[in-house]
Ligand SMILES: [Zn+2]
C-alpha cells in the first residue's frame with residue numbers, strides 16, 4: 092500500500108517557479124523525454140505516462156454524474172441545489188479526481204514535500220480531461236507572502252503543463268492576489284467566502300475572452316467564485332475552473 096511518507100521522502104529537485112532560461116528548460120524537457128518514466132505512485136518502471144495502468148485505474152476518478160456547474164457528484168439531475176439556489180460567478184468546473192487518497196497525498200507531496208515533478212503528471216491528466224474550450228488560461232494566483240514561503244505557485248506549474256498540452260496561451264501575470272488569506276482548508280465553511288472577498292486584482296483586458304482558471308484543488312468554490320467575479324469585471328465572457336481534484340462533502 093502506498094504511504095504518504097513514501098511520496099514525500101522520494102522528493103525530487105526544485106526547478107520550477109523561478110523559471111530557468113528557455114534554453115535550459117528545453118534541454119530538461121528533451122532529457123526527460125528520452126528517459127524511461129517510472130510510475131509516480133508504485134515506482135513501476137518503463138511506463139508510458141506518469142502513472143502505470145493499474146495505478147491509474149485505481150485513482151479516485153470523479154463520477155460522470157455530477158453538477159454541470161460545480162462538479163459535485165449527483166445521484167440525479169444536472170445541477171445541484173446550491174448552484175440552482177445561488178448560481179456562482181463561474182460558469183463551470185471541470186475536475187478530474189475526488190480529493191481522496193492517493194490523490195490527496197500526491198497533491199500534499201507536490202505542494203509541501205518537494206515533489207515538484209508531479210506538476211507534469213497532474214497537469215497532463217488535467218489537460219486530457221478538460222474540454223480545452225478556452226482562449227486563455229489563468230493560474231489561481233498565490234499571495235506574495237505565501238509564494239515566498241513555498242517557493243512556487245502550485246497552480247502555476249500545473250497550468251503551465253496544461254497550457255502547453257492544450258496549446259492555449261497562459262496569462263501568467265494577469266491577476267494577483269493582494270491579501271494573504273488564511274489557508275482555506277483551515278477555515279470554517281462560512282468564513283471562507285468572507286475572507287476571500289476583494290483578495291484579487293486583474294489588470295488585463297479580457298474583453299470577450301473565455302478564461303479557464305487552473306488550480307490544484309477546489310474546496311468550497313469560494314476562491315474561484317471571487318476570482319471569477321474579478322475576471323468578469325475585466326471583461327471575461329466566461330470563466331471555467333479546471334482543477335485536478337475536488338473536495339467532496341463528508
Ligand atoms: Zn503504478
Ligand SMILES: [Zn+2]
Nearest residue numbers: 158161171174
Ligand atoms: Zn453545483
